[in-house]
Amino acid sequence: MAAIKLPVVITANDLLSGEAVYWHKSGIWSADLTGSQVFESLEQAQASLQQVVSDAVVIGAYLAEVLEEGNRLVSRHYREGFRERGPSNYCHGKQESLRQKVAV
Amino acid sequence: MYAYTEFDRAFVRDRVLQYRDQVKRRLNGSLTEDEFKPLRLMNGVYLQLHAYMLRVAIPYGSLTPRQMRRLADIADKWDKGYGHFTTRQNIQFNWPRLIDTPDILEALADVDMHAIQTSGNTIRNVTTDQFAGAALDEVADPRPYAELIRQWSTDHPEFQFLPRKFKIAITGGSDDRAVIRAHDIGLQLIDLKGRVGFRVFVGGGLGRTPIIGQELHEALPAEDLLPYLEAVLSVYNLAGRRDNKYKARIKITVGEMGIDVFREKVEAAFERLRPAFTGQDLSVLGEIQADFEPPRFLEKSQDVYFSALDSDTHFRAWVERNANPHKHPSYASVTISLKGHGNTPGDASAAQMRVMADLAERFGHEELRVSHEQNIVLPHVAQADLPEIYRQLGKQGLATANIGLVSDIIACPGMDYCALATARSIPIAQDIALRYERRESEIGDLKIKISGCINACGHHHVGHIGILGLDKAGVENYQVTVGGSAGNDAAIGQKMGRGFSFEELMPALDRLIDTYLAVRIDQSEAFVSTVERLGTIPFQEALYVIDKTA
Numbered sequence: 001m002a003a004i005k006l007p008v009v010i011t012a013n014d015l016l017s018g019e020a021v022y023w024h025k026s027g028i029w030s031a032d033l034t035g036s037q038v039f040e041s042l043e044q045a046q047a048s049l050q051q052v053v054s055d056a057v058v059i060g061a062y063l064a065e066v067l068e069e070g071n072r073l074v075s076r077h078y079r080e081g082f083r084e085r086g087p088s089n090y091c092h093g094k095q096e097s098l099r100q101k102v103a104v
Numbered sequence: 105m106y107a108y109t110e111f112d113r114a115f116v117r118d119r120v121l122q123y124r125d126q127v128k129r130r131l132n133g134s135l136t137e138d139e140f141k142p143l144r145l146m147n148g149v150y151l152q153l154h155a156y157m158l159r160v161a162i163p164y165g166s167l168t169p170r171q172m173r174r175l176a177d178i179a180d181k182w183d184k185g186y187g188h189f190t191t192r193q194n195i196q197f198n199w200p201r202l203i204d205t206p207d208i209l210e211a212l213a214d215v216d217m218h219a220i221q222t223s224g225n226t227i228r229n230v231t232t233d234q235f236a237g238a239a240l241d242e243v244a245d246p247r248p249y250a251e252l253i254r255q256w257s258t259d260h261p262e263f264q265f266l267p268r269k270f271k272i273a274i275t276g277g278s279d280d281r282a283v284i285r286a287h288d289i290g291l292q293l294i295d296l297k298g299r300v301g302f303r304v305f306v307g308g309g310l311g312r313t314p315i316i317g318q319e320l321h322e323a324l325p326a327e328d329l330l331p332y333l334e335a336v337l338s339v340y341n342l343a344g345r346r347d348n349k350y351k352a353r354i355k356i357t358v359g360e361m362g363i364d365v366f367r368e369k370v371e372a373a374f375e376r377l378r379p380a381f382t383g384q385d386l387s388v389l390g391e392i393q394a395d396f397e398p399p400r401f402l403e404k405s406q407d408v409y410f411s412a413l414d415s416d417t418h419f420r421a422w423v424e425r426n427a428n429p430h431k432h433p434s435y436a437s438v439t440i441s442l443k444g445h446g447n448t449p450g451d452a453s454a455a456q457m458r459v460m461a462d463l464a465e466r467f468g469h470e471e472l473r474v475s476h477e478q479n480i481v482l483p484h485v486a487q488a489d490l491p492e493i494y495r496q497l498g499k500q501g502l503a504t505a506n507i508g509l510v511s512d513i514i515a516c517p518g519m520d521y522c523a524l525a526t527a528r529s530i531p532i533a534q535d536i537a538l539r540y541e542r543r544e545s546e547i548g549d550l551k552i553k554i555s556g557c558i559n560a561c562g563h564h565h566v567g568h569i570g571i572l573g574l575d576k577a578g579v580e581n582y583q584v585t586v587g588g589s590a591g592n593d594a595a596i597g598q599k600m601g602r603g604f605s606f607e608e609l610m611p612a613l614d615r616l617i618d619t620y621l622a623v624r625i626d627q628s629e630a631f632v633s634t635v636e637r638l639g640t641i642p643f644q645e646a647l648y649v650i651d652k653t654a
């Protein structure tokens with residue numbers, strides 16, 4: 001594995017649904033990347049990872065590389081991009097609920 | 105069809121109860137994920153990128169209409185209205201919630217289905233020829249043997265912790281339709297002077313180290329099957345490399361030991377184990393075989409069929425591509441394509457599953473099969489009923505006449521779903537199918553297979569054209585192989601050179617296919633034969649022509 005590029009966020013999958021979730025500044029797990037706590041230091045990120053991850057809520061937590069574009073957060077790697085949106089063959093996953101939100 | 109005994113039912117029910125309790129304990133915090141993960145995997149529950157995934161076993165790919173309808177109900181109730189049929193002749197649901205998985209398993213148990221041994225280092229679902237019991241070239245129906253192996257291997261105490269997973273495939277006749285030489289053990293039914301026997305291959309496999317299986321036994325009498333398999337497994341269980349996951353498959357064991365030494369060890373083990381098999385296995389086999397009696401074929405007037413062939417060119421094209429000759433002269437085996445142009449290979453909606461179930465009930469002697477090429481087969485239909493079947497399929501977008509053509513692609517889920525993927529495979533399959541839709545009949549037989557990582561779930565190594573999706577410095581990159589084959593002439597495709605980006609891939613395939621069209625003798629020379637005649641160099645040159653001129 002190549003060295004991790006900063007900045008990073010903490011991501012995992014929700015225990016109940018398996019959905020990709022992100023650790024937010026507000027101290028909750030959320031399905032949105034936007035609002036994630038962004039770490040500029042690997043040590044801090046790893047320390048937080050140990051602290052905030054509870055086996056009872058999420059599984060498979062790790063650090064994911066992001067880019068800050070203006071005040072928007074985007075995933076650096078395409079794998080994380082798919083986790084963030086959903087699959088490309090159907091409008092399922094997060095993109096589905098986004099579309100519903102827009103439609104409302 | 106094999107009918108579950110009370111023992112089977114109780115066993116499966118018991119597993120559901122155990123699993124329900126395990127999920128409960130996981131959710132109330134008494135089990136950690138580390139403790140729970142192996143338990144959920146043993147019941148077919150994986151974690152993918154966006155959700156959990158449930159992999160349901162379809163033993164040797166056989167389904168009844170009732171089971172197919174139940175899969176449709178599960179898709180509607182607990183998933184997103186569809187299921188994904190895989191090359192392992194299984195079905196996967198991509199969106200179940202953990203808390204629903206016990207209910208899903210219970211719904212499956214109601215129709216004698218389960219998800220046991222769809223993962224882990226065990227003997228997996230035995231795959232077989234999708235035309236079993238129907239094909240013209242068949243020596244004997246492979247399914248009773250597959251079922252016998254299933255019964256012997258399920259919860260076999262010695263083989264629950266093998267060095268690595270173990271896959272067995274059986275084909276019923278001279279034509280290998282089950283890619284047996286890409287499996288840990290491949291079995292081909294043969295005629296031993298009027299008695300049934302097996303040609304046994306060992307050590308095939310794809311993945312990181314693709315190897316074509318070698319012949320271990322040229323003529324094993326059928327009554328020795330289980331003791332012989334047990335001998336192979338026990339040699340592997342001891343000698344298999346447990347120190348390194350990438351060297352743990354039997355193909356590496358056989359490779360390191362050499363086939364001759366391996367065979368000697370198997371024969372020694374066989375001598376030792378043979379006496380323990382006192383014939384109970386054969387009486388079980390006899391009972392199983394009774395469940396697989398062929399249906400009572402019906403004689404129907406062929407008039408409608410012949411007149412439809414004459415008058416409807418679309419129907420005729422579909423029959424030519426999707427109907428396979430049957431043992432019974434006025435019957436056919438129909439392959440229902442799950443490869444509509446632009447669709448996800450292997451996906452079927454709940455509505456489509458119900459139509460297929462209805463057709464099997466009305467016209468197909470209650471049988472459906474899942475082929476390793478990710479299509480659904482009605483093994484026994486009277487030719488007289490083909491026009492009506494075609495019409496009904498058409499209403500559900502299931503009448504695509506493309507079996508064996510460019511768009512009949514095997515593709516793994518790739519990075520759209522799979523947590524292990526290095527690139528996507530589904531969109532590549534969709535793009536190829538749409539791109540060649542108009543030209544594919546002219547191109548003729550050409551099998552493209554796509555995997556989204558080196559694990560090779562999409563069988564890319566044995567595609568006539570294989571495509572492997574990789575991650576090259578954070579960008580999707582596709583490596584092309586040419587000259588693979590999955591049939592009797594099984595071969596691993598050759599890597600052509602550097603990979604292509606997503607955008608470069610389609611133009612590169614155009615050059616490859618145009619070259620084939622230009623150099624083939626005529627339309628009767630299929631792509632594989634042209635590659636065999638000319639080698640891969642002309643194709644390599646076509647792929648990299650831009651490099652040369654740059």
Ligand code: HEM
Nearest residue numbers: 190191192309310311312353515516517522524559560561
């Ligand atoms: C999405 C979840 C999946 C995971 C996590 C997964 C994982 C793997 C892994 C790790 C291997 C390599 C094993 C080895 O060589 O020891 C493998 C091989 C394989 N898988 Fe999958 N797979 C998945 C889905 C599928 C699907 C959907 C299919 C069928 C379309 C499939 C069919 C196969 C086949 C045919 C192999 C062949 C390689 C061999 O056994 O030598 N897998 N899989």
Ligand code: SF4
Nearest residue numbers: 516522525556557561
């Ligand atoms: S080949 Fe790789 S990407 Fe495709 S399903 Fe298998 S493990 Fe996943």
